Amino acid sequence: MRRGLRSARRRGEGLYLREWRFEGEGEGASSAEAVLAWYREVAAAARRPYGIAHFDLALAANDGTGTRRLSLRRLSAADLYDPGLGTRIAALVATPAPLGVAAALFAWGDVAHAALA
Numbered sequence: 564m565r566r567g568l569r570s571a572r573r574r575g576e577g578l579y580l581r582e583w584r585f586e587g588e589g590e591g592a593s594s595a596e597a598v599l600a601w602y603r604e605v606a607a608a609a610r611r612p613y614g615i616a617h618f619d620l621a622l623a624a625n626d627g628t629g630t631r632r633l634s635l636r637r638l639s640a641a642d643l644y645d646p647g648l649g650t651r652i653a654a655l656v657a658t659p660a661p662l663g664v665a666a667a668l669f670a671w672g673d674v675a676h677a678a679l680a
């Protein structure tokens with residue numbers, strides 16, 4: 564099983580990538596909501612064999628002065644609606660300047676499904 568998981572990860576199974584460009588000035592809340600909406604959409608479509616329903620999320624935001632990062636591991640479906648997650652993402656994307664955001668979401672259930680197939 565372990566070998567199958569490693570192989571599936573190397574093939575990119577369960578990895579979802581997305582980028583956004585926000586113009587800044589008052590977009591902080593809507594920027595965070597756009598990221599959360601994408602995460603919820605991907606998580607809803609992810610496989611969950613044997614109840615494996617955890618996700619790793621990595622975000623990077625660059626406003627031209629530097630890059631800020633947020634990396635969260637072993638998020639559950641319930642975490643999608645935890646106000647704390649929205650607050651952390653909002654803090655990452657809060658800037659009056661134009662902002663580029665890149666996200667990588669890893670769905671453990673998709674990898675487990677691929678490994679078991």
